Amino acid sequence: NAGVTQTPKFQVLKTGQSMTLQCAQDMNHEYMSWYRQDPGMGLRLIHYSVGAGITDQGEVPNGYNVSRSTTEDFPLRLLSAAPSQTSVYFCASSYGGHGTSYGYTFGSGTRLTVV
Amino acid sequence: KNEVEQSPQNLTAQEGEFITINCSYSVGISALHWLQQHPGGGIVSLFMLSSGKKKHGRLIATINIQEKHSSLHITASHPRDSAVYICAVRSYNTDKLIFGTGTRLQVFP
Numbered sequence: 001n002a003g004v005t006q007t008p009k010f011q012v013l014k015t016g017q018s019m020t021l022q023c024a025q026d027m028n029h030e031y032m033s034w035y036r037q038d039p040g041m042g043l044r045l046i047h048y049s050v051g052a053g054i055t056d057q058g059e060v061p062n063g064y065n066v067s068r069s070t071t072e073d074f075p076l077r078l079l080s081a082a083p084s085q086t087s088v089y090f091c092a093s094s095y096g097g098h099g100t101s102y103g104y105t106f107g108s109g110t111r112l113t114v115v
Numbered sequence: 116k117n118e119v120e121q122s123p124q125n126l127t128a129q130e131g132e133f134i135t136i137n138c139s140y141s142v143g144i145s146a147l148h149w150l151q152q153h154p155g156g157g158i159v160s161l162f163m164l165s166s167g168k169k170k171h172g173r174l175i176a177t178i179n180i181q182e183k184h185s186s187l188h189i190t191a192s193h194p195r196d197s198a199v200y201i202c203a204v205r206s207y208n209t210d211k212l213i214f215g216t217g218t219r220l221q222v223f224p
Contacts, residue, residue, distance in 0.1 A: 042203075
């Protein structure tokens with residue numbers, strides 16, 4: 001089925017470990033983004049990309065890296081995990097374009113716990 | 116003050132009731148989205164609005180651009196409607212989504 005595929009669904013890390021959350025979409029969407037969801041707060045933008053080879057920081061980028069080598073994939077890397085990065089992470093994609101209004105498709109989420 | 120405010124934060128209803136969830140925003144937007152998130156589940160897009168009104172089954176979404184306000188209505192509510200409903204706006208200036216904190220709805224039989 002077409003959509004956004006996120007892996008893994010669950011992950012437990014020790015403080016200081018690194019890992020990559022995978023995100024792939026097969027809809028040829030230009031715009032891809034990563035969000036984190038914490039209790040009592042709206043989703044917050046970590047990093048986003050408006051096309052292959054182009055990435056930019058969102059609201060809460062510290063401790064995370066991204067790359068966009070292909071249109072389909074947008075992995076999120078945690079460089080040195082900290083307990084403050086315990087959260088649920090969502091990847092989303094959309095047709096891009098400044099000022100345009102296209103629907104978003106979200107992945108199923110990754111629940112990350114850092115101990 | 117958050118740029119996107121939702122009310123109420125929590126809502127309980129009896130099956131069959133008419134439900135309204137409100138969203139107010141303070142930025143210029145290119146679109147407003149209503150999203151649904153079931154417990155432990157992913158996020159599903161319900162509506163995207165830039166003007167007027169949209170209807171899908173028992174769900175109706177309206178937006179008033181001048182007043183910077185949107186409402187999501189659920190007619191004849193059902194326990195399977197229990198979820199968190201999230202309002203998000205796409206900022207015209209930054210092209211980024213800004214999310215409300217969500218409204219948790221519980222519908223009892």
